[in-house]
Amino acid sequence: MRAPGVAGILRAVALGLLVAFLIWPQRFAPLFAPLTQYGAPPIYDQGNLLALALAQLGTVCCAAVASTVVAVSLGILVTRPSGAEFLPLSRTLVNVGQTFPPVAVLAVAVPLVGFGLKPTLIALFAYGLLPIFENTLVGLKTCPPAVLEAASGMGMSARQRLMAVELPLAMPLILEGIRVSLVISVGTATIGSTVAAKGLGEVIIAGLLSNNNAFILQGALVTGLMAVLLYEALGGLERRFCGTVRIE
Amino acid sequence: MRVDRLGALLSAAGITALLTLPFVVSKANRIVPGTPLALGDVVPAWAAFACYALLLAVALVALGVANPRLRLVVALAGIVAAALAVAAAGNTLTPPGNKVVRVAPGAAWWMLTVCLGLLATDAITRLRPGPGRRVLLLVAALVVAVLAIAHGTFDHLSIMREYAVNATRFAHEGARHVALAAGSLGAALVAGLPLGILCYRVPRLRAAVLGTLNLIQTIPGIALFGMLMAPLGALAAAVPLAAQLGIRGIGAAPAVVALFLYSLLPIVANTVAGLKRVPRATVDAAQGMGMTSAQVLTRIELPLALPVILTGVRIVLVQNIGMVTVAALIGGGGLGTFVFQGIGQTAIDLVLLGAIPIVVLAFSAAVVLDALAEVMERAPA
Amino acid sequence: MISIENLSKRYGATTVVDGVSMHIPRNSLTVIVGTSGSGKSTLLRMVNRLVEPTSGRVLLDGSDTRAEPAHLLRRRIGYAIQGHGLFPHRTVAENIATVPRLMGWDAARIAARVTELLEAFALDPNTFAGQFPHQLSGGQQQRVGVARALAAEPQLLLMDEPFGALDPIIRAKAQDDLLDIRRRFGTTIVLVTHDMDEAFRLGDHVAVMSCGRLLQYGPPAQLLTRPADPLVSRMTGLADRAIRLLSLSTAGEAALPGSVEGPEVPASATLRDVLSELMWRGVDAARVTEADGTARGHLTVAAILARGRP
Numbered sequence: 001m002r003a004p005g006v007a008g009i010l011r012a013v014a015l016g017l018l019v020a021f022l023i024w025p026q027r028f029a030p031l032f033a034p035l036t037q038y039g040a041p042p043i044y045d046q047g048n049l050l051a052l053a054l055a056q057l058g059t060v061c062c063a064a065v066a067s068t069v070v071a072v073s074l075g076i077l078v079t080r081p082s083g084a085e086f087l088p089l090s091r092t093l094v095n096v097g098q099t100f101p102p103v104a105v106l107a108v109a110v111p112l113v114g115f116g117l118k119p120t121l122i123a124l125f126a127y128g129l130l131p132i133f134e135n136t137l138v139g140l141k142t143c144p145p146a147v148l149e150a151a152s153g154m155g156m157s158a159r160q161r162l163m164a165v166e167l168p169l170a171m172p173l174i175l176e177g178i179r180v181s182l183v184i185s186v187g188t189a190t191i192g193s194t195v196a197a198k199g200l201g202e203v204i205i206a207g208l209l210s211n212n213n214a215f216i217l218q219g220a221l222v223t224g225l226m227a228v229l230l231y232e233a234l235g236g237l238e239r240r241f242c243g244t245v246r247i248e
Numbered sequence: 249m250r251v252d253r254l255g256a257l258l259s260a261a262g263i264t265a266l267l268t269l270p271f272v273v274s275k276a277n278r279i280v281p282g283t284p285l286a287l288g289d290v291v292p293a294w295a296a297f298a299c300y301a302l303l304l305a306v307a308l309v310a311l312g313v314a315n316p317r318l319r320l321v322v323a324l325a326g327i328v329a330a331a332l333a334v335a336a337a338g339n340t341l342t343p344p345g346n347k348v349v350r351v352a353p354g355a356a357w358w359m360l361t362v363c364l365g366l367l368a369t370d371a372i373t374r375l376r377p378g379p380g381r382r383v384l385l386l387v388a389a390l391v392v393a394v395l396a397i398a399h400g401t402f403d404h405l406s407i408m409r410e411y412a413v414n415a416t417r418f419a420h421e422g423a424r425h426v427a428l429a430a431g432s433l434g435a436a437l438v439a440g441l442p443l444g445i446l447c448y449r450v451p452r453l454r455a456a457v458l459g460t461l462n463l464i465q466t467i468p469g470i471a472l473f474g475m476l477m478a479p480l481g482a483l484a485a486a487v488p489l490a491a492q493l494g495i496r497g498i499g500a501a502p503a504v505v506a507l508f509l510y511s512l513l514p515i516v517a518n519t520v521a522g523l524k525r526v527p528r529a530t531v532d533a534a535q536g537m538g539m540t541s542a543q544v545l546t547r548i549e550l551p552l553a554l555p556v557i558l559t560g561v562r563i564v565l566v567q568n569i570g571m572v573t574v575a576a577l578i579g580g581g582g583l584g585t586f587v588f589q590g591i592g593q594t595a596i597d598l599v600l601l602g603a604i605p606i607v608v609l610a611f612s613a614a615v616v617l618d619a620l621a622e623v624m625e626r627a628p629a
Numbered sequence: 630m631i632s633i634e635n636l637s638k639r640y641g642a643t644t645v646v647d648g649v650s651m652h653i654p655r656n657s658l659t660v661i662v663g664t665s666g667s668g669k670s671t672l673l674r675m676v677n678r679l680v681e682p683t684s685g686r687v688l689l690d691g692s693d694t695r696a697e698p699a700h701l702l703r704r705r706i707g708y709a710i711q712g713h714g715l716f717p718h719r720t721v722a723e724n725i726a727t728v729p730r731l732m733g734w735d736a737a738r739i740a741a742r743v744t745e746l747l748e749a750f751a752l753d754p755n756t757f758a759g760q761f762p763h764q765l766s767g768g769q770q771q772r773v774g775v776a777r778a779l780a781a782e783p784q785l786l787l788m789d790e791p792f793g794a795l796d797p798i799i800r801a802k803a804q805d806d807l808l809d810i811r812r813r814f815g816t817t818i819v820l821v822t823h824d825m826d827e828a829f830r831l832g833d834h835v836a837v838m839s840c841g842r843l844l845q846y847g848p849p850a851q852l853l854t855r856p857a858d859p860l861v862s863r864m865t866g867l868a869d870r871a872i873r874l875l876s877l878s879t880a881g882e883a884a885l886p887g888s889v890e891g892p893e894v895p896a897s898a899t900l901r902d903v904l905s906e907l908m909w910r911g912v913d914a915a916r917v918t919e920a921d922g923t924a925r926g927h928l929t930v931a932a933i934l935a936r937g938r939p
Contacts, residue, residue, distance in 0.1 A: 085252065085253060089366065089369060089373055092369055092370075092373045096369070096611065098566070099570075099611045099614045100607055100610070101570025101574075102570070103570070103574055103584070104570075104603040107587045107603055108596075108599065108600070110594070110596075110599070111594065111599065146710060146713065147717070149710055150710060150713070150714025151714070152679060152700075153703060153708035153710065153787075154703060154731070154778075155702070155705075155706075155731060156700060156727075157700045160731070165716060169717065183466050183468070184468075187468025187471070190468055190470050191574060191577075194577070194591055205577070208498075213477060213481060216478065217478050220470070220471040220472070220473070221471075223470070224467040224468065224475065227466050227471070228466045
């Protein structure tokens with residue numbers, strides 16, 4: 001195992017601080033006290049920070065799993081000869097879809113399914129599809145033709161070719177898409193608190209409502225750290241499992 | 249005859265929606281629950297018949313005709329017909345002089361418009377229009393929409409009622425939204441272009457700068473707003489001049505700073521990438537001719553890097569238009585105020601009043617800048 | 630071993646391969662040569678059904694290739710292409726093991742075969758088995774590509790411009806290696822190229838194609854001495870046909886009995902090279918010796934020149 005560099009140490013420290021704060025928030029009270037006025041509580045006290053963080057993480061991961069399954073399946077379907085007529089539209093939709101702010105998707109879901117977890121999950125799922133779908137498309141389409149030709153020529157069936165060659169070679173890009181999707185989802189899930197989904201946005205909004213900068217900063221820091229650590233974790237995963245794939 | 253599978257899918261979805269879901273939802277006032285109504289209930293019989301006939305024709309074309317131009321024309325005709333039908337429904341259901349009744353398009357209308365929109369999008373994609381044509385199509389669509397709205401066609405629909413109530417605020421917040429998005433883009437260009445050029449010239453800086461900017465990019469929007477509020481608030485408290493300039497802990501200031509920071513990565517990264525693409529041979533020739541470093545930069549390298557930089561500008565503008573929406577939460581203003589107000593009041597019309605212009609703005613910015621980048625790419629260097 | 634019967638391929642109104650028939654004997658090395666657009670690659674790919682023929686059929690050892698699913702047929706036929714198509718995400722050993730694994734060989738047999746092939750292609754198994762394609766040079770990648778094609782012990786090996794991406798010095802070595810491999814494994818080889826020199830160097834039989842039609846199929850000497858079509862002569866080259874003819878025979882084959890005064894030439898050298906050597910030295914005759922040093926005979930300039938005619 002390679003010795004962790006500066007970045008690795010920073011990551012470990014960040015993770016440690018985050019976990020420490022979530023489990024023993026009151027220990028950090030003195031740090032946040034200067035930000036409050038008129039004796040307002042320095043640490044968020046209207047709910048359990050750890051529970052909120054886990055709830056948000058859970059929401060994000062659930063939606064991510066669903067988006068990945070659907071997006072990758074659609075990506076595979078659309079790049080097969082039988083799905084070719086859906087390909088041009090798919091590409092345009094991916095381009096167009098990314099001009100929609102995620103907040104708009106969330107806002108539109110509410111009148112349809114009500115408040116709470118449901119519209120958040122729907123918004124996360126729908127918006128999360130795009131980066132993963134786009135990267136699946138690009139990954140499958142940019143497989144080197146010589147490699148595909150060789151695979152067919154050797155006697156792999158279409159399914160074997162997909163599983164043994166196309167998907168593994170597309171995997172780095174797909175993982176990158178999942179990474180991007182996750183980061184955006186953490187942000188959108190935070191806003192989900194405006195529609196009564198359980199999450200860290202609550203802390204920020206409580207701070208905004210009561211003019212408590214300490215709350216705002218706590219919520220922001222935990223959310224930010226969570227997003228960054230998730231991003232780095234997936235990056236590490238990608239390097240570990242896909243490091244051997246290098247396409248000339 | 250080969251059946252077009254996309255057409256089949258969209259036709260089936262559209263027709264099912266039309267038959268099973270409400271075309272409009274009518275409410276006596278803002279707060280009571282609405283009554284779902286079908287197309288036949290809200291327009292005169294001849295109009296309903298004409299609509300159904302047209303939609304049937306669209307479905308048939310979608311199923312069997314391959315010619316993209318024809319598909320585009322019928323899809324657009326279908327969208328126009330649906331829009332006119334829902335506008336007419338508004339007129340029919342609103343007694344004259346009544347400003348309280350709320351008529352909104354129902355699920356069937358949305359589904360129909362989405363399916364027709366997908367059909368039109370597919371046809372346009374197959375036609376592969378060049379950059380000029382794409383912009384022309386966009387402008388034409390916008391002009392038609394604006395004219396129809398200005399003419400008062402949709403006045404009786406609930407969304408226009410909300411607009412009527414909020415007209416001045418809409419204009420104000422809309423202008424603010426654009427100003428925030430464009431302003432932060434401008435600031436990012438002023439700071440980011442030189443930074444990008446520096447990173448290109450000094451490769452050792454690249455990893456550190458891009459890594460830091462990447463890190464900032466990973467932090468969710470609202471979190472970054474939140475993180476800036478405390479320092480900016482402290483700044484305003486400590487330095488009276490800053491407060492007088494309008495820098496406060498809430499409002500536009502944290503939003504602008506955050507947007508500026510977010511805009512840096514695409515600008516810097518794309519500047520570096522664009523400059524990297526300039527062929528070494530071209531630069532050598534220019535230097536061999538006796539141009540100074542600055543001349544090579546301004547006359548050769550930057551113009552050739554322009555298409556990629558413009559793509560970065562597009563990314564930033566679209567991203568910023570979306571993020572200014574969230575800035576409404578911290579008092580930054582913009583169209584997001586309508587979105588969050590609508591969420592708070594469970595009024596989808598308010599939400600749409602904010603969301604639709606945001607989407608239209610972002611989409612238009614993307615189309616125009618992409619077209620510009622493509623034109624730059626093709627233009628002789 | 631392979632019977633190609635009236636094979637044609639049409640795309641709409643364009644005929645890419647037009648009624649080609651030939652019989653390729655077992656253990657031979659057949660080179661299909663032609664300019665680009667002559668249909669040679671398409672013809673090759675109709676043998677392993679990467680392209681399905683519009684009409685005609687291919688018989689492999691008497692049975693029609695259409696009798697079984699295409700992907701099963703291809704596992705029995707080796708296929709090596711220009712640009713080798715090595716799987717970038719798999720090691721050299723895993724690449725070579727692909728078809729044996731598809732065919733369900735046990736691990737021990739696969740490992741033994743991989744080692745055998747790596748050694749045959751002069752790639753040290755200990756160094757190369759665990760490396761990835763991007764870590765190899767172009768020449769090494771090409772060799773692994775051919776090794777992979779031979780992994781499942783196919784009776785037939787199809788090669789589509791396998792040496793096209795190599796620089797000339799490595800290409801000559803690669804061609805020699807192919808001849809060695811053929812001697813060692815006894816595979817029937819069908820190779821497509823646009824390089825006439827390569828065709829003459831490698832082929833027992835050469836098939837000349839132009840515009841989808843097979844112009845002539847036969848031993849290379851026959852293409853020179855009895856061309857079936859003026860186009861064949863133009864393609865093989867009219868200006869230096871005599872020299873080319875000389876390059877097809879070895880000193881050992883043409884040696885006259887007896888000994889003379891003169892330099893030594895190996896029995897494996899081509900008559901062209903012997904003539905060149907004699908001209909350079911300004912002498913009339915040379916002794917022909919085998920690799921182990923025994924005398925084989927002698928050659929004179931006159932005898933060599935006589936061979937340069939039909």
